[in-house]
Amino acid sequence: MAAIDLSSPARSSPAPLSPRRGSLHLLLRRPRRPSVRCSLDAAPKQAQGPPAAVAAEEAPTARKECYGVFCTTYDLRADEKTKSWKSLVNVAVSGAAGMISNHLLFKLASGEVFGPDQPIALKLLGSERSIQALEGVAMELEDSLYPLLREVSIGIDPYVVFEDAEWALLIGAKPRGPGMERSALLDINGQIFAEQGKALNSVASRNVKVIVVGNPCNTNALICLKNAPNIPAKNFHALTRLDENRAKCQLALKAGVFYDKVSNMTIWGNHSTTQVPDFLNAKINGRPVKEVIKDTKWLEDEFTKTVQKRGGVLIQKWGRSSAASTAVSIVDAIRSLVNPTPEGDWFSTGGDGDYELVKDVAMDDFLWERIKKSEAELLAEKRCVAHLTGEGNAFCDLPGDTMLPGEM
Ligand SMILES: NC(=O)C1=CN([C@@H]2O[C@H](COP(=O)(O)OP(=O)(O)OC[C@H]3O[C@@H](n4cnc5c(N)ncnc54)[C@H](OP(=O)(O)O)[C@@H]3O)[C@@H](O)[C@H]2O)C=CC1
Numbered sequence: 001m002a003a004i005d006l007s008s009p010a011r012s013s014p015a016p017l018s019p020r021r022g023s024l025h026l027l028l029r030r031p032r033r034p035s036v037r038c039s040l041d042a043a044p045k046q047a048q049g050p051p052a053a054v055a056a057e058e059a060p061t062a063r064k065e066c067y068g069v070f071c072t073t074y075d076l077r078a079d080e081k082t083k084s085w086k087s088l089v090n091v092a093v094s095g096a097a098g099m100i101s102n103h104l105l106f107k108l109a110s111g112e113v114f115g116p117d118q119p120i121a122l123k124l125l126g127s128e129r130s131i132q133a134l135e136g137v138a139m140e141l142e143d144s145l146y147p148l149l150r151e152v153s154i155g156i157d158p159y160v161v162f163e164d165a166e167w168a169l170l171i172g173a174k175p176r177g178p179g180m181e182r183s184a185l186l187d188i189n190g191q192i193f194a195e196q197g198k199a200l201n202s203v204a205s206r207n208v209k210v211i212v213v214g215n216p217c218n219t220n221a222l223i224c225l226k227n228a229p230n231i232p233a234k235n236f237h238a239l240t241r242l243d244e245n246r247a248k249c250q251l252a253l254k255a256g257v258f259y260d261k262v263s264n265m266t267i268w269g270n271h272s273t274t275q276v277p278d279f280l281n282a283k284i285n286g287r288p289v290k291e292v293i294k295d296t297k298w299l300e301d302e303f304t305k306t307v308q309k310r311g312g313v314l315i316q317k318w319g320r321s322s323a324a325s326t327a328v329s330i331v332d333a334i335r336s337l338v339n340p341t342p343e344g345d346w347f348s349t350g351g352d353g354d355y356e357l358v359k360d361v362a363m364d365d366f367l368w369e370r371i372k373k374s375e376a377e378l379l380a381e382k383r384c385v386a387h388l389t390g391e392g393n394a395f396c397d398l399p400g401d402t403m404l405p406g407e408m
């Protein structure tokens with residue numbers, strides 16, 4: 001969906017100029033919900049005992065609920081004392097021990113996403129199988145000495161990890177394996193996003209912004225949204241920004257310009273091989289693409305297919321799906337949501353919300369037919385997960401030739 005963002009930065013109120021204490025928390029699954037999190041202010045005795053490995057890590061400090069550098073007081077330097085810090089932003093990330101997160105978390109902590117005056121708390125969601133790896137991630141975050149990173153928590157219960165989250169970057173999802181039906185992936189991952197939607201609904205900030213990355217991201221975003229009725233629907237986004245970036249790159253290559261000259265790029269439809277990269281409305285150097293690239297056949301065939309299948313080609317080369325460029329596209333998506341969009345430009349996201357929808361979008365038969373095909377796929381996915389969205393019994397009749405970008 002194309003949108004122009006008119007919103008001002010999400011948080012603008014300066015926080016008091018007091019030193020903040022950094023902390024690394026281990027968030028544990030608790031029997032009752034919503035749970036009290038283990039923090040510097042919460043009584044640790046309310047939590048179950050941490051796993052042995054973590055208890056050992058925590059031993060060096062007097063405060064059992066944190067360890068290492070995050071347990072020390074963050075002292076403002078003299079030059080920082082004059083600065084207006086924004087209040088801490090709580091960012092929850094699922095699949096935090098995975099490949100995409102391994103790039104993303106360090107970008108978030110560095111300040112390149114929310115800005116150099118925005119302190120950040122990272123709340124990392126893993127699972128029983130990944131909790132050790134998650135500790136490793138937290139240790140690397142410690143070792144990176146990011147001055148803006150004031151809190152890190154890790155845990156396996158979304159009802160705990162998502163508490164007060166203002167951003168939820170939902171990355172963790174099972175990738176499709178050989179011989180697996182797409183409908184099975186929809187169901188397995190759908191369960192994850194149904195549970196996480198309920199958890200967000202219960203414990204996150206009422207204005208949490210949710211970006212769903214785990215595939216199939218559009219339908220997972222729908223499931224998440226339907227399970228979180230207390231959070232505005234406009235706050236849910238499916239990550240199609242990677243496709244948008246891929247499309248800009250291909251147009252720039254063809255036109256022989258650097259990619260900053262490509263604007264107004266839209267991705268319509270599903271994040272799959274039916275997606276529609278919109279060359280009709282996109283511009284190069286402010287001019288319609290079709291005026292600059294006169295080869296319509298290339299645009300309709302090669303360009304469109306290249307973008308649709310870019311993920312799959314990359315998997316063939318790398319042996320795994322895009323991780324670094326996906327992390328970059330998540331950063332781009334967040335920035336587009338918190339910063340004003342450059343005059344005349346727009347961005348696309350699988351969502352509907354804190355931004356103004358573009359009204360004057362050109363349409364032709366080619367675009368319309370492709371969009372309807374992708375829409376049919378999305379509607380089929382929707383019927384397939386009806387049991388997870390509260391819309392009755394599921395009925396799976398997915399069109400046979402549709403695939404995730406990574407499937408060839
Ligand atoms: N929208 C987009 O543009 C893109 C989306 N993606 C999607 O993002 C997701 C994450 O990718 P990436 O970080 O590279 O993947 P990884 O395999 O590196 O990590 C995925 C994480 O998902 C979690 N997970 C949840 N349920 C399962 C399960 N049943 N089986 C296995 N893992 C599970 C695991 O964490 P834990 O054990 O902690 O739960 C794991 O660490 C995938 O769904 C991928 O298809 C990838 C690229 C682009």
Ligand SMILES: O=C([O-])CC(=O)C(=O)O
Binds near residue numbers: 310311
């Ligand atoms: O298809 C995949 O597995 C990963 C993905 O979404 C992409 O690269 O666009």
